[in-house]
Amino acid sequence: MKTQMETDLKLESSLWVGNKRHLAVLTGWHLRWTEADKKNPDKKTVSVPVAEVVRVEEGRVKILPHKSVEDTGRDFTVFYVKRSNSRTTSGLLWRLGQTQFTCPSRVLRDQWTKHLWTVLKTHSPLRPHRLLVFINPFGGKNKGRQIYHSLVAPLFELAGINSHVIVTERANHARDHLLKKDLTGFDGVVCVGGDGMFNEILHGVIGKTQQEAGLCENDPAVTLQQCPLHIGIIPAGSTDCVCYATVGVIDPVTSALHIVIGDSQPLDVCSVHYGPGQVRYSVSLVGYGFYGDVLAESEKHRWMGPFRYDYSGAVVFLSNRSYSGTVQYLLADPLLSSPRDKTRCLSGCGVCSRSTERLFRNSSDSGSLYSSYSGPFSNDSEGEWMSVDGRFKCVSLTCMSSSCAKSPLGLSPSAHLADGTGDLILVWDTNPLGFLKYLHRHTTTQDQFDLPFVEVHRVKAVRFALASRGEEAEDNESLSNGMDGEDGGHIENGSRAGSLQHLAAGAKGQTMTSEDKTVTPFMCGLCCRKTPAVSVWNCDGEILPFPEIFCKIHGQLVHLYARGIEDGASLRDCTEERVESNTTCILQR
Numbered sequence: 001m002k003t004q005m006e007t008d009l010k011l012e013s014s015l016w017v018g019n020k021r022h023l024a025v026l027t028g029w030h031l032r033w034t035e036a037d038k039k040n041p042d043k044k045t046v047s048v049p050v051a052e053v054v055r056v057e058e059g060r061v062k063i064l065p066h067k068s069v070e071d072t073g074r075d076f077t078v079f080y081v082k083r084s085n086s087r088t089t090s091g092l093l094w095r096l097g098q099t100q101f102t103c104p105s106r107v108l109r110d111q112w113t114k115h116l117w118t119v120l121k122t123h124s125p126l127r128p129h130r131l132l133v134f135i136n137p138f139g140g141k142n143k144g145r146q147i148y149h150s151l152v153a154p155l156f157e158l159a160g161i162n163s164h165v166i167v168t169e170r171a172n173h174a175r176d177h178l179l180k181k182d183l184t185g186f187d188g189v190v191c192v193g194g195d196g197m198f199n200e201i202l203h204g205v206i207g208k209t210q211q212e213a214g215l216c217e218n219d220p221a222v223t224l225q226q227c228p229l230h231i232g233i234i235p236a237g238s239t240d241c242v243c244y245a246t247v248g249v250i251d252p253v254t255s256a257l258h259i260v261i262g263d264s265q266p267l268d269v270c271s272v273h274y275g276p277g278q279v280r281y282s283v284s285l286v287g288y289g290f291y292g293d294v295l296a297e298s299e300k301h302r303w304m305g306p307f308r309y310d311y312s313g314a315v316v317f318l319s320n321r322s323y324s325g326t327v328q329y330l331l332a333d334p335l336l337s338s339p340r341d342k343t344r345c346l347s348g349c350g351v352c353s354r355s356t357e358r359l360f361r362n363s364s365d366s367g368s369l370y371s372s373y374s375g376p377f378s379n380d381s382e383g384e385w386m387s388v389d390g391r392f393k394c395v396s397l398t399c400m401s402s403s404c405a406k407s408p409l410g411l412s413p414s415a416h417l418a419d420g421t422g423d424l425i426l427v428w429d430t431n432p433l434g435f436l437k438y439l440h441r442h443t444t445t446q447d448q449f450d451l452p453f454v455e456v457h458r459v460k461a462v463r464f465a466l467a468s469r470g471e472e473a474e475d476n477e478s479l480s481n482g483m484d485g486e487d488g489g490h491i492e493n494g495s496r497a498g499s500l501q502h503l504a505a506g507a508k509g510q511t512m513t514s515e516d517k518t519v520t521p522f523m524c525g526l527c528c529r530k531t532p533a534v535s536v537w538n539c540d541g542e543i544l545p546f547p548e549i550f551c552k553i554h555g556q557l558v559h560l561y562a563r564g565i566e567d568g569a570s571l572r573d574c575t576e577e578r579v580e581s582n583t584t585c586i587l588q589r
């Protein structure tokens with residue numbers, strides 16, 4: 001069915017592109033042009049969604065090496081998003097396409113530009129006009145400034161975006177600025193850096209929103225206010241996992257174009273409450289055990305650069321540790337989706353869009369999540385609380401697939417960006433070979449959950465408590481016994497029954513003793529029986545100083561300038577083959 005916009009705004013003319021006559025058509029949704037030569041059987045149509053038109057300018061416009069405009073009175077230039085395949089990753093790269101049209105008269109030219117500007121305004125209400133940009137000059141390979149000024153700033157300028165740029169001088173500079181300064185007039189915040197820098201900005205934006213709403217973000221019972229400022233990520237870090245999982249490629253030009261056209265991707269955020277009333281936010285990994293130990297170990301080897309993660313991973317793997325604890329989790333509705341349904345959260349994801357309505361319908365009473373946590377377990381209206389205890393290699397919670405270049409499908413390949421849930425992955429204690437198999441599957445397309453010692457649950461909240469010292473001693477003993485003769489199966493030394501238990505007990509977080517915090521030198525677990533009792537939590541690359549935590553997922557708390565991972569196969573069918581050859585691609589890296 002045609003919309004009002006489509007029927008009202010149809011414009012069709014014969015225009016020149018280069019030295020060839022074309023039939024150009026503008027509807028409410030698309031700008032299309034096709035070569036008018038009836039004899040040419042190979043003529044192609046270029047079809048650009050209006051939402052992906054970056055800029056329309058009168059005259060013949062060139063932007064490289066410097067912007068120049070030649071106005072003959074009959075020309076106009078359209079800049080738009082053009083897709084191409086990436087040679088290095090599986091995703092689609094976005095580039096700036098440019099086409100010059102020549103009209104038979106100035107009147108027709110004015111009619112075309114006026115119509116294009118009108119549809120652009122109507123279609124893209126979220127295009128930013130003013131942005132606050134933070135550049136971490138020391139992220140990744142120290143190229144943040146260069147990436148921004150050579151690849152991103154020219155696009156912002158072309159799109160008429162006014163940017164206020166701050167090069168950070170210390171860690172938490174961006175977060176403090178966001179919390180303290182007046183942000184009136186800004187449409188969004190841009191992070192030029194890696195995941196650590198994004199996390200800083202995430203804390204600043206969420207903190208500022210709650211501050212202005214008069215809400216106490218440390219209180220897990222509070223329903224946090226959705227943040228009005230969009231966040232854009234220009235990848236310039238070492239891993240750039242959040243960018244990869246929300247855009248599909250790590251490419252500054254692609255990300256800049258998503259910002260320019262005002263794409264909007266809602267994102268779930270996990271609040272992690274620990275210690276006496278403290279909170280941190282996570283969008284990718286909250287991990288205890290292996291992932292906590294790898295982070296703690298890698299902090300000692302920062303001088304190695306990004307290689308420190310591989311090195312520390314190997315060291316921690318060889319230490320063969322496992323930890324006791326009790327994990328309690330509030331199950332999400334299994335009828336809506338499942339972490340093993342083999343779907344992927346792609347651009348326009350049905351699960352996320354169905355969740356949008358549900359999340360906002362329930363937002364008025366979602367504070368009751370925490371009430372269920374502090375009281376006895378029950379099958380309340382929010383879902384079912386479950387409890388398991390035993391020894392784990394790792395306990396991980398992720399709000400997204402957490403895919404990255406090294407693990408293209410991620411920690412939980414079917415996790416959704418914006419459905420108000422997270423995936424809890426419990427890897428029970430197993431022998432080193434079994435655990436290696438689990439880790440290796442992250443780098444392949446094999447199902448990492450199809451192992452007897454791994455389970456995954458789609459959840460809305462999680463609580464982790466340490467085992468009591470008595471239980472732990474027992475566990476350690478059974479660990480040493482269980483080591484012998486196991487091959488890939490998990491070592492049965494805890495309760496996996498999913499028994500319903502009382503949550504009130506131990507609700508207060510236990511702090512680590514100084515003995516727990518002391519880093520024991522890692523040694524091969526096969527020859528070293530005494531392992532430390534407590535690990536640390538890795539919260540999106542930050543170490544949490546308390547092992548007992550409560551996590552709650554806040555559906556769609558923030559919005560990114562992104563649209564989720566595009567399905568390359570379907571887009572290739574509908575756009576790439578129809579792009580004509582004389583369309584130039586500028587700003588190519």
Ligand SMILES: Nc1ncnc2c1ncn2[C@@H]1O[C@H](COP(=O)(O)OP(=O)(O)OP(=O)(O)O)[C@@H](O)[C@H]1O
Nearest residue numbers: 139140168169170193194195196197237238239240
């Ligand atoms: N000027 C600065 N000096 C020192 N540290 C900074 C500065 N600006 C930001 N930081 C901090 O540097 C940390 C790491 O930065 P960033 O995430 O950009 O790069 P990275 O660690 O190389 O990449 P990734 O996080 O993707 O692995 C962030 O936690 C941030 O708080």
